[in-house]
Amino acid sequence: MLDVQSFAAGRWVAPGSGARNIASAISGEVIARAGNDALDVQEMLSHAREVGGPALRKMTFHDRARMLKALAGFLQERKQALYDLSYDTGATLNDHKIDVDGGIGTMMVFASKGRREMPDAHVFLDGPPEQLGRSGQFMGRHICTPLQGVAVHINAFNFPVWGMLEKLAPTLLAGVPAIVKPATATCYVTEACVRMMLDSGVLPEGAVQLVSGGLGDMLDHLDCQDAVAFTGSADTALELRGNRNLMENSVRFASEQDSLNASVLGPDAAPGTPEFDLFVKEVQREMTAKAGQKCTAIRRIMVPEDHVGAVLEAISTRLLKTTVGDPRAEDTRMGALVSTAQRADVLEKAALIGKEAERVFGDPENFEVAGADAEKGAFVPPMLFYCREPDTAQRVHDTEAFGPVSTVMAYRDLDHAVNLLNRGKGSLVASVITNDGAVARELALGSAAFHGRLYFNNRESMAEATGHGAPLPHMVHGGPGRAGGGEELGGIRGVMHYMQRTAVQGSPDILTAIGQQWVPGATEISDRAHPFTRTFGDLDLGETFNSPSRTVTLEDIETFAHFTGDTFYAHIDDEAAKANPFFPGRVAHGYLLLSFAAGLFVQPDPGPVLANTGLDNLRFMEPVAAGDSIKVRLTVKHKTPRNEEYGEVRWHVTLTNQDDKPVAEYELLTMNAY
Template sequence: MPDPSRHRLFIGGEAVDGAGETFTVVNPGTEAVVAEIAGASAAQVTAAISAARRAFDSGVWSGLPASERAQALRRLMAYLASQRERLVSLVVAEGGCPVGSGTMFAQVHAPLQHGLEVIDLFLKLPEFEENPLPFAERITPRGGAIQSLRRYEPMGVVAAISAYNAPFYINVWKVLPALIAGNCVILRPSPLTPLSALIFTEAAEAAGLPPGVLNVIAEAGAEGAVTLSTHPDVDMVAFTGSSAVGRQLIAQAAPTMKRLQLELGGKSAQIYLPDSLAQAATAAAQVCLAHAGQGCVLGTRIFVPEAEKARAMDAMASALSGAVAGDPADPKTTLGPVISAAQRDRCQSFVDLAVAAGAKVVCGGKRPDRPAKGFIFEPTILDTPDNKNPAAQEEIFGPVVSVIGYRDLDHAVEMANDTVYGLSGYVIGKDTKQALAVASRLRTGTVNINGGMFSPYASSGGWKSSGLGRERGVEGLRVYQQVQVMNIQGA
């Protein structure tokens, strides 16, 4: 079991023991207890908010030149990079991501680089921009000059509430943009995966951040998260999680008019054009073996030509036949667990609902006999008769995909858009012009044509029930700032 001294909260520049309810962190791959955490009490949550408020209002951080904030944050990232192997172990132990999985790159290695790149990107952004006034409006009736400028200022105190599926990655993509923009932050991780957030306590100390600039709290329940989304001293909430919880946060934040950045659920479509059916063979494996399907942007609805559907599903099943389920710490494991027994049961319930509504299980569809331990659900392909099936409409968040046939591309687009979600989408086709035409009709915040992009310079964000605001890229930095317009007339 990891050293308990490393499980302390960080409030007002001090590492402190939690005074609230103690909770356990369980390895979802072995069901063994990884750690016991003393969570934050209600008073400690309030203390963290107060510490952040004092630090922001004092200007000790927001008043620094961006270049000086950048120096401190590079020290923070350097400490995290020095803990690379430990971070990998934490993501395996608390999140269940297989150590040998390609997903580990996104979990740990990419965010360690992205954190540095987002600092560099921010330093390239102008502190102010000129509004595009028409020439005639730049002169007063008396002949004086008029200038109109947009200034970018930090929001203030930001509550960062992260999810369990990619904890370190998500934490980096909330903490770093908010801090480099001059805000003060309270980071509150998922109770299922708090360890990779508590490491920020050590990083903040190593970087010498002023007291209150970064605070880290963990808790057993959701009371602290509710406080963060309702307290008047919190100016913004950045949240990654389910759409249902996102709707609750919107209601909780409304009375105090908080800025919200929400990355929520998804039910993304993969559309394979008729000229690229062969590439659909790996479509299910790309979802099911990517951290057991626990990714909001994964293409869990796979659309192929109706006449080729049976052949495509056979190829998909063949690609999954060699999946190795087991302990995520074993380099041979390719299929790890979902996060909890409750989430495994959710996968089963949706398979059952799908079958009751006319779907057929092509492969998987249940908990495997082996291994005996771990919250593992078999990689599952559902022959889904239409897009109205429950498995095609609801986010399952597990290794379950629906394969749906389309009559023509208009039909494929119609079904892809027939969802409350709009987070991501995929179009695969040799005819790039045709693929682009299909992609441009999808009602979703990101569309990937013949491959995706994982870059700090390209933003992502949801439409409809998939969220508000953007992460990464210029938009993912500006969301942590507010605009002040200055209209200046010459004396």
């Protein structure tokens, strides 16, 4: 018997009054208990706000990204213990890998994105500056800063590790502490993972707390600086969303809930094509992975009328090979549902679907369970239904049996397929298996508004595609309507859920000071040695080099044209160039100007500049003709440390002509030694 503890205000708290027993999904035996009605939720909130939050906000985005990477590495070395513990949830080893490895991988992605896409600073800049005044001395831009409260994460039972880590990663990267409340049925796995993270010594005190059991009245004490992220049923989401305190204080509430996800077989994907075989494989996998207990699992299967018989036969044949039994056995392909209560719920929902559809595979009253007692465990067979009248049916479009249950239905044409897709009233994901771009486009235009993610797959992408049911941290995970209206994950978008976007307005110097990024018009420092002779650590924002001028000759233009092979008429044919509305006659190549610019600002001797790694945001503003001259202003715009040896310097580069008019502008990237 495991006593699943909570971690509250820096200490572990054993189950107490209100504790619930937790049974093994395999044997039905009680294996753990969790819950404590005596948790001091006010103390937990204060601990997060006053200890965890300040500690996290002292760190930069890069500090927090490194913290995530260290946590992921620590868990990676200990994941076998999480696998072993997870079998009693009814999951197989492959299911554990989706949960545990998927969670660790998600944390690694956010760690990487934090280093690559966010600054080594405390403020995230959302978009470029906006000039609000005529002369450029009154500017504005949007900044994002961490909420100064706590994120309360309420997670579902099906992914006790991934469900926690996919919320924790963007929250901690944003700089916000979290209180994690896993579903009681599988909280013993979550507790083990939290213990590992705390044992790593990587997390600052107060960054993560754990509630094993109920939250009590915690939601009644949240305010505008807090956030709630929920995964679970639509009914529970509605109850939580309706909390009066959350509404009065405009507490952020993100929900990922019920979803009648669908998969469409394109009209081109006939039996015998690679797409047909792929479709059948994906459906079978999504029906049986985690015993169908995935928010992204395929619940509705839409196929062309001519292929219904072939699809039913092919899916049934694959399901016949799905061994149901003890998930610890190597030959088991589908384990148990999480609990006997969940089994009862799935069977009840399957019966509702059965009033509108014929069950063509899987009899819950007569199926084999290998290596376990079917009566004591929470086992069901995969169940495939066929709905002959999908246009008049209701339950197949609004009832989610959260288990290995799915329904096939026919569509007449693509308009009909779109209509059936959208009958789900909002889904996390829909997949389309087709090798026809026109089919993909029509279905995307018709149904994207009803789905958080559209997954297209065919013979070209199948070797690399991750699958219909695999939310990736790079992309949005959520959906409109009954799916909850949320957008978890999505790369840096997911981090923004835990930050406040604020418009700041002021002079270029003020915006530079706030954002730690030089803004054009701000003070320039030009009385120092050439910036290319100065180390990364010595360079200051606004440090500027102004070059001498150089006259561009006709010989320069012709030499560059013939040397590079770029003999575009604007550079070699004066009459044709004059006929062009953009040019006064023959003009210099844009890339000739960039080359001359480098010659004007580069300091050639060995020094701190290690490499030129590229340029961004290049634009040409005025043509340069023979006889014109150019000069360069090179300014340190931003600095990003990369490791202990070097950092990236972003330079703002402006080329002007003899009349001081800008002719080109871009950002140069270099790696500079410390």
